[in-house]
Amino acid sequence: MIRLSKSCLSSEEKDAVLGVLDREFLGMGMEVQSFENGLADFFDRPAVCVVNGTAALQLALQAVGVGPGDEVLVPSLTYLASFQAISATGAKAVACDVLAGSLTLDSNDAEKLITSRTKAIMPVHYAGGVTGIDALYKLALKYGLRVIEDAAHAFGTIHNGRKVGGFGDIVCFSFDGIKNITSGEGGCVVTNDTVILEKIRDARLLGVEKDTDKRYSGQRSWQFDVSAQGWRYHMSNIMAAIGIVQLKRFPDFALARQKLASLYDQLLVDELNISALVQDYNYVVPHIYPIQILSKKPRKLIQDTMLEKGIQTGIHYQPNHQLSYYKSNREFPVTDSVAQRLLTLPLHPDVSEEDVRYICATLIDLVNGPPVAA
Numbered sequence: 001m002i003r004l005s006k007s008c009l010s011s012e013e014k015d016a017v018l019g020v021l022d023r024e025f026l027g028m029g030m031e032v033q034s035f036e037n038g039l040a041d042f043f044d045r046p047a048v049c050v051v052n053g054t055a056a057l058q059l060a061l062q063a064v065g066v067g068p069g070d071e072v073l074v075p076s077l078t079y080l081a082s083f084q085a086i087s088a089t090g091a092k093a094v095a096c097d098v099l100a101g102s103l104t105l106d107s108n109d110a111e112k113l114i115t116s117r118t119k120a121i122m123p124v125h126y127a128g129g130v131t132g133i134d135a136l137y138k139l140a141l142k143y144g145l146r147v148i149e150d151a152a153h154a155f156g157t158i159h160n161g162r163k164v165g166g167f168g169d170i171v172c173f174s175f176d177g178i179k180n181i182t183s184g185e186g187g188c189v190v191t192n193d194t195v196i197l198e199k200i201r202d203a204r205l206l207g208v209e210k211d212t213d214k215r216y217s218g219q220r221s222w223q224f225d226v227s228a229q230g231w232r233y234h235m236s237n238i239m240a241a242i243g244i245v246q247l248k249r250f251p252d253f254a255l256a257r258q259k260l261a262s263l264y265d266q267l268l269v270d271e272l273n274i275s276a277l278v279q280d281y282n283y284v285v286p287h288i289y290p291i292q293i294l295s296k297k298p299r300k301l302i303q304d305t306m307l308e309k310g311i312q313t314g315i316h317y318q319p320n321h322q323l324s325y326y327k328s329n330r331e332f333p334v335t336d337s338v339a340q341r342l343l344t345l346p347l348h349p350d351v352s353e354e355d356v357r358y359i360c361a362t363l364i365d366l367v368n369g370p371p372v373a374a
């Protein structure tokens, strides 16, 4: 079976975890501090690690003061986590449409939705791409909005010579099992804003002020003050131990993902019934490889047949504005038309070039094959 996505772990991650187990200090301590230092080197800006990417988004929103009565602009075409992080603060997630070529936030559409209650914009770097990010920062400047980037797909992507996370307002990453690097679960917030960093460092430890410094020196806070709502959202040493090794291995992971995505592009470019994203894989490190099926062949049938042939596929994503909890009566021309045609093909560093050739040949056959009776 060629898996859609998966973790890629070596004996080095396993040894690192065993090391933490042997030391019998599983909570937040030395390993987390060291992972944060590694990330800060990578981004050239400070990073705060938390329990997952959703928590990173929620804490970033909370730190800029987003709460009940506020609105946050977010593309409908994203993982549910982006929406849940916004509603977790009590704010309203306002769904926007995406750009047709990249499926990233359309800032022209976002501008139409700005009200006096709009506090922040959450662009999502769909499949690792950041098309439109400069226009989006212009929009944020014009209306005085904070930007919290959902960069869960874009670890390692380079924009104008700088890494995603190395520029911009507040940038959130996920290290869940299938992302570009993993720490089991996990996530981080990257920003230069020292006030925001301090707030998030406290908020991840139940709001206990300055508890982070104590934990990094192997101590605990027995007497402390709390001045804001906090959460149990810190990262554990077990997770960080995995993350440290994955960060070291990242250059190989990135190259593998970029090569495979380029090969997909090359094998599918002439197909009239298949459309790929417009991405430059010299700079984008893709987390997923989604395509659109332009023929009338039912997607479900394509997925079922591919699975029979040993190929897992996925759908990124069902638009959030179609969910009962986030229902919107607005029209989303691009999102609505694209959503029914999306199909994600396997992409992770252990997919081989031979796999990609087999996947493309199978897909091309199916998509161009005779239409099926309903």
Ligand SMILES: *Cc1c(COP(=O)(O)O)cnc(C)c1O
Binding pocket: 052, 053, 054, 055, 078, 079, 081, 082, 124, 150, 152, 153, 173, 174, 175, 176, 185, 186, 187
């Ligand atoms: C993975 C992901 C998240 C959330 O990350 P978790 O670590 O799973 O909580 C948020 N947004 C997007 C687009 C993601 O793919």
